[in-house]
Amino acid sequence: MILNTLTRRFYARSPAVVAQGLIGKVLVRNLDTGNKLEGVIVETEAYEGFADPASHAFRGKTKRNEVMFGEAGHAYVYFTYGFHHCLNFVTQTKGNPSAVLIRAAEPTLGLDFMRQRRKTEIVTKIANGPGKLCQAFSIDLSLNGTDVTKLDSPISVRGGQREKYGVLSGRRIGIRQGVEKPWRFYSAGSIFVSR
DNA sequence: CACTAGATTTTCT
DNA sequence: GAAAATCTAGTGG
Numbered sequence: 001m002i003l004n005t006l007t008r009r010f011y012a013r014s015p016a017v018v019a020q021g022l023i024g025k026v027l028v029r030n031l032d033t034g035n036k037l038e039g040v041i042v043e044t045e046a047y048e049g050f051a052d053p054a055s056h057a058f059r060g061k062t063k064r065n066e067v068m069f070g071e072a073g074h075a076y077v078y079f080t081y082g083f084h085h086c087l088n089f090v091t092q093t094k095g096n097p098s099a100v101l102i103r104a105a106e107p108t109l110g111l112d113f114m115r116q117r118r119k120t121e122i123v124t125k126i127a128n129g130p131g132k133l134c135q136a137f138s139i140d141l142s143l144n145g146t147d148v149t150k151l152d153s154p155i156s157v158r159g160g161q162r163e164k165y166g167v168l169s170g171r172r173i174g175i176r177q178g179v180e181k182p183w184r185f186y187s188a189g190s191i192f193v194s195r
Numbered sequence: 196c197a198c199t200a201g202a203t204t205t206t207c208t
Numbered sequence: 209g210a211a212a213a214t215c216t217a218g219t220g221g
Contacts, residue, residue, distance in 0.1 A: 045213070054213070056206095064205060081214045082203020088213085101213055131214045174213050 006157045008149045011072040015046035015091040015098040020185045022089070023167045026160040027105055029137045030152070035113060037137055039105030039127055040160055042190040045172045046183040047088070049098040053177035057097035067145045068097040075155050077134070077144040084131030087139050089148060089157075103173070103184075104128045106192040107136065129194045165189040 006025065011018055022041050029037040047055040049068075056065040056078070067076040068090055076088040076099050088099040105127040107114050114126045114136040127133040134140070139155070148155050165188040172184045173195065186193045 047213075056213075059207075062206070078213085079204065080212065082205090083216095084214050086213060103213085129214070135215095172213075176212085 004159050005149065005151050006159065008071070008073040011089055011091050011149070012093055013091065015048050015100050016183055018089070018091045019044040019046040019100040019183065020167055020169070022100060022102070022157065023185055023187050024160050026108070026158050027102065027137070028156045028158060029110075029139070030154050030156075031113075031138060032154075035110060037107075037110035037113060039107045039109075039133075039137070040192075041102060041105050041157070042187040043102075043104035043128075043193045044185050045101040045103055046091075046185075047099050047101060048181075048183070049092070049096045052098075052181065054172065054175040054179075054181075055098065057099075058177075061097075065097070068099050070094065070145075073147060073149040075143055075146040075148050077139060077141055079141060081131075085134035085140050086130040087134055087137075087155075101130060102133060103130050104186070104192055104194045105133055105137075106190065113138075124191050128192055 022044050025041050027039050049057050057068045061069050072090050074090045076090050087102045090099050092098045107126050118126050118136050127136045168188045169182045170184050
């Protein structure tokens with residue numbers, strides 16, 4: 001079993017590379033209660049700073065997106081559609097505010113807790129979407145800006161087993177600008193992806 | 196199965 | 209005022 005937490009160097013690359021690299025890695029959530037949740041990341045999307053009209057950072061810095069303008073390896077959590085949180089990891093370096101959206105995961109640890117939070121018994125529906133994933137993993141705005149490269153952080157990512165079916169890419173979901181960019185990455189054959 | 200409305204906050208026009 | 213990196217419950221085929 002590999003337990004290495006991903007370093008800042010991993011995140012300090014272009015978002016598309018990081019997004020692809022995160023597939024098959026394990027998202028780790030350390031709760032205040034001492035409970036631990038884990039899930040294998042099966043779907044991500046890359047958002048490329050100033051060059052990408054779909055990125056929150058495209059129109060400049062705001063109070064909401066300021067974390068994207070900071071150091072790579074931090075969590076960017078935002079609230080959207082009045083209801084849902086979305087989890088991102090900041091990538092690249094200062095001056096290029098890019099991030100990777102975590103869209104879906106396969107729950108592997110803490111299933112009872114997640115089922116309770118999601119109010120569903122169906123495992124494939126626990127984290128097959130960015131809003132659902134945050135609900136299952138108990139992620140909200142209080143975690144915005146969290147450094148995810150530390151082992152004892154509330155959120156971190158560690159290496160997992162190699163993705164056996166390979167990684168596919170396609171168009172991103174839920175956006176109207178820059179839809180032609182093939183910056184959605186997902187685990188081939190996984191039943192835990194959002195679509 | 197497809198489609199639609201509604202929840203509700205941040206941001207931009 | 210309207211759209212947004214969404215989800216759910218409801219209607220109808």
